[in-house]
Amino acid sequence: MKLDPKEILSVSLILFSIIDILGSIPIILNIRKKTGEIHAERTTLVSGLLMFGYLYLGTQILALFGVDVSSFAVAGAIILLLMGFEMILGREIFKHNPTTGARSSSIVPLAFPIIAGAGTMTSLLSLKAAYHVESIIIGILINLVLVYAVLKSSKWLEKKISAASIEVLQKVFGLILLAIAIKLIKENLFVLG
Structure with missing residues (x-):
């Protein structure tokens, strides 16, 4: 199969907009x-494993537990909803264990549900029906490189962005996160109902 650059670009852009690492x-x-x-390597690796798992085994894994994609999407959306509230209200909902600290936060909530959450899973399952698997694999790899670059530069970003700007951005993106969560819940509850 000959790789189609246009198809790879389309898949990469769709995943980029869903992952929304920026x-x-x-x-x-x-x-x-x-x-x-932030453990950039660990988070990127786990995110990649989750994405490839979704691509190849997503529906089978969910079926094994008797869960459909819509139920999974609602569960992921609830986590996003809580994170949005945490960002807007400035209250800690997800408690961080000081013994695991950055290690666990590299997995939850960064790798899942932020980077490779329910939206990414449903997108990959949808993309699989419309595009060649090779294009999807390349699209995933391109996005993982971008994820790694942003995570690796978090220390630099923290120095460049003022505390007040971070707080404003948190409130704005918290609201956006709430809107995304509500959209996911609304779309998938309709499917469930």
């Missing part, structure tokens, strides 16, 4: 502030 910068900086560190 929009997640306030969340990343908030986690960095709480834990003191």
Whole structure:
């Protein structure tokens, strides 16, 4: 099969808009502030494993537990909803264990549900029906490189963005996160009902 650059670009842009790593910068900086560190390598690796797992085994894994994609999307949306409230209200909902600290926050909530959450899973399952798997694999890899670059530069970003700007960005992106969560819940509750 010959790789189609247009198809790869389309898949990459769709995943980029769903993952929204640039929009997640306030969340990343908030986690960095709480834990003191972001493990870019671990988060990128786990996110990649989740994405490839969704691509190849997504529907089978959910079926094994008797869960459909819509139920999974609602569960992920509830986590996003709580994170949005946390960002807007300035209250800690997700408690960070000081013994695991940055290690666990690299997985939850960064790798899942921020980077490779329910939206990413449903998108990958939809993309699989419309595009060649090779194009999707390349699109995932391109996005993982971008995710790694943003996570790795979190210390630099924290220095460049003022505390007041971070707080404003947190409130704005918290509201956007709430809107995305509500949209996911609304779309998938309709499917469930």
